[in-house]
Amino acid sequence: MLRWIDVIRFTNQGNPEPDRIVRKTDEEWRTQLTDEQYRVTRQKGTERAFSSPMCSLFEPGLYACVCCDTLLFDSNEKFESGTGWPSFTQPFKPNAIAYHGDISHGMYRIETTCNTCGAHLGHVFPDGPKPNGLRYCMNAVALKKVSKHLQKAVFGGGCFWCTEAMFQQLKGVVSVESGYSGGDTVNPSYREVCTGTTGHAEVIQITFDANEISFEDLVRIHLGSHDPTLLNQQGADKGTQYRSIILTHDDEQKQTAEKVIAEMQVGYEKPIVTEIKPFQAFYKAEDKHQNYYVDNPEGRYCQMVIDPKLQKFRTLFADKLKP
Numbered sequence: 001m002l003r004w005i006d007v008i009r010f011t012n013q014g015n016p017e018p019d020r021i022v023r024k025t026d027e028e029w030r031t032q033l034t035d036e037q038y039r040v041t042r043q044k045g046t047e048r049a050f051s052s053p054m055c056s057l058f059e060p061g062l063y064a065c066v067c068c069d070t071l072l073f074d075s076n077e078k079f080e081s082g083t084g085w086p087s088f089t090q091p092f093k094p095n096a097i098a099y100h101g102d103i104s105h106g107m108y109r110i111e112t113t114c115n116t117c118g119a120h121l122g123h124v125f126p127d128g129p130k131p132n133g134l135r136y137c138m139n140a141v142a143l144k145k146v147s148k149h150l151q152k153a154v155f156g157g158g159c160f161w162c163t164e165a166m167f168q169q170l171k172g173v174v175s176v177e178s179g180y181s182g183g184d185t186v187n188p189s190y191r192e193v194c195t196g197t198t199g200h201a202e203v204i205q206i207t208f209d210a211n212e213i214s215f216e217d218l219v220r221i222h223l224g225s226h227d228p229t230l231l232n233q234q235g236a237d238k239g240t241q242y243r244s245i246i247l248t249h250d251d252e253q254k255q256t257a258e259k260v261i262a263e264m265q266v267g268y269e270k271p272i273v274t275e276i277k278p279f280q281a282f283y284k285a286e287d288k289h290q291n292y293y294v295d296n297p298e299g300r301y302c303q304m305v306i307d308p309k310l311q312k313f314r315t316l317f318a319d320k321l322k323p
């Protein structure tokens with residue numbers, strides 16, 4: 001969860017790396033956008049307060065950049081600020097938005113832009129609601145509501161630094177979080193999970209758009225991207241916390257997982273030992289474990305262990321990768 005201190009850090013020390021970058025010529029933006037969208041997003045304009053019905057729209061869904069379709073906000077984080085502009089407390093992902101100091105109009109403010117395409121969105125202020133206190137004050141014209149068929153999948157296949165890095169690359173995967181699941185300890189820490197006594201496995205929670213990638217495909221990719229015949233071990237990592245596991249949300253996911261395992265068993269001499277267990281809870285891991293590979297590309301573990309795995313993954317599932 002981002003706080004004001006993070007916003008200041010991004011503004012002063014550099015913005016987070018986006019998942020992708022979209023660049024177009026001014027002419028291309030002009031052709032693609034309406035006059036008002038162009039004026040606001042590409043020329044740092046501001047729409048009239050209360051000019052959009054989006055301010056009072058609170059139905060579930062996601063908001064994307066009107067220029068490049070990158071997901072920027074979730075309606076769960078939207079609140080009524082009374083300002084006349086749609087307001088949110090958090091971006092959809094920490095790297096969705098970029099921050100810049102803005103001294104126009106005789107004040108110091110922090111401007112927000114789409115981190116993917118540079119579209120001007122609005123400003124962010126430290127007077128939002130608890131717990132994190134942020135108010136992203138957005139131009140409605142810079143956003144568009146998108147209907148996605150979002151579902152969740154929870155998989156364990158060894159170290160989550162590795163599995164997160166792989167699944168982040170798939171088309172239709174909206175977000176990946178590293179955490180713990182499959183055990184009984186409530187709110188376990190990394191250190192506790194490492195002891196192997198919590199019953200939890202290191203897992204990733206994947207949010208995906210079922211219109212773009214199916215749960216079945218994800219299971220197939222999950223099993224194909226680690227060794228599902230190894231019991232409580234992947235590579236040099238040993239212990240029940242590294243076991244191969246699929247946590248299922250309903251009967252349909254369970255049956256799909258069983259079907260794919262049976263299909264893939266044909267390709268292995270040893271039995272697939274992947275555990276299928278009903279999902280109960282996902283405990284998000286500490287912040288330093290999130291987005292680990294992207295944030296630590298120079299790290300020894302990333303270069304020695306994750307890089308080769310990722311290369312293999314990209315070859316195996318080339319047709320499923322984000323552009």
Ligand SMILES: [Zn+2]
Nearest residue numbers: 065068114117
């Ligand atoms: Zn954009």
